[in-house]
Amino acid sequence: MAEAEATVGRLMLYSYWRSSCSHRARIALNLKGVDYEYKAVNLLKGEQSDPEFVKLNPMKFVPALVDGSSVIGDSYAITLYLEDKYPEPPLLPQDLQKKALNHQIASIVASGIQPLHNLTVLRFIDQKVGAGESVLWTQQQIERGFTGWFTDITALY
Template identity: 70%
Template sequence: MGDSGEKLILYSYWRSTCSERARIALNLKGLDYEYKAVNLLKGEQSNPEFEKINPVKYVPALVDGDVVVADSFAIILYLEDKYPQNPLLPQDLKKKALNLQIASIVSSSIQPLRSLTVLQYIEENLGSEKKLQWAQLQINKGFTALEKLLAGVAGKYATGDEVLLGDVFLAPQIYAGVKRFAIDMSNYPTLARLHEAYMELPAFQAALPERQPDAPSSP
């Protein structure tokens, strides 16, 4: 529940890594929320009703009483400010900057370049083989940078032994790299180790794509 007594509402798509970030943050902070599915493959993000929630027509979007926040980064920072329990940003400025940097690499240098709209465009114009090659190129470029950034600082989690903002952004991207884009994680031992650690955490497990109400049923 939000502190207004109204249940938080998250507009989400099961396989969206951006939505998964928001789900993890909500889970880590122990916040109950209503899940409203937006089927990106059916174009539901372009429905006029959803466009009122988020004019740029992306998920996720969060409704907290009379506050509407779209964009996963903005949502998570809003949750951090309003619901300070289980903080995701440390007080130490160096570590805080590192967590913001990790989140930014994922959210601006990896995910948008292999987003659904980009991959659909590549597939339509260049073919499905080029689509996967493009996604792998962008993910590997980002993972190479992250591996170098974290190799000397990671503890149990990305920046130490506490789950923080960087982990919230890393976990969905690594999971997608492994499950959807056939990334060879042997090239990234630090990221591979973090992936295993995230998979043991209930807040992360509950946010996994296949555990969402709009995920397709197994055949």
């Protein structure tokens, strides 16, 4: 693992290419046009448990964004941080109702959909409920989340 401090004035993103949470952070950084260093953390090799990374993010999740001595270890918090630090171009609409809908959808993804993509959660379900059960259970929950999400968007737009 690299040092925790990013190059002076440059952000460092600890990320895994297959992580949808990491995708969100990279998309926000790129839409904002922010220069950053990319540090790969291979979850399948267990690099999220390396002591240096655990110091950055004790939850052992990616992404983790380092800005000087600050570490933000959640994709939603990262996007809000970037929106505040780099207001242009905006990621969120100015319309209050549309902005609230964006936050609502982000909350649905963060609490109702995303956790079910986590390999740790899938393995735990299979271990406690039965092998292969995680797929059916998570499909049902994820579909429920996306159905609500889609309904909210179509009602507003």
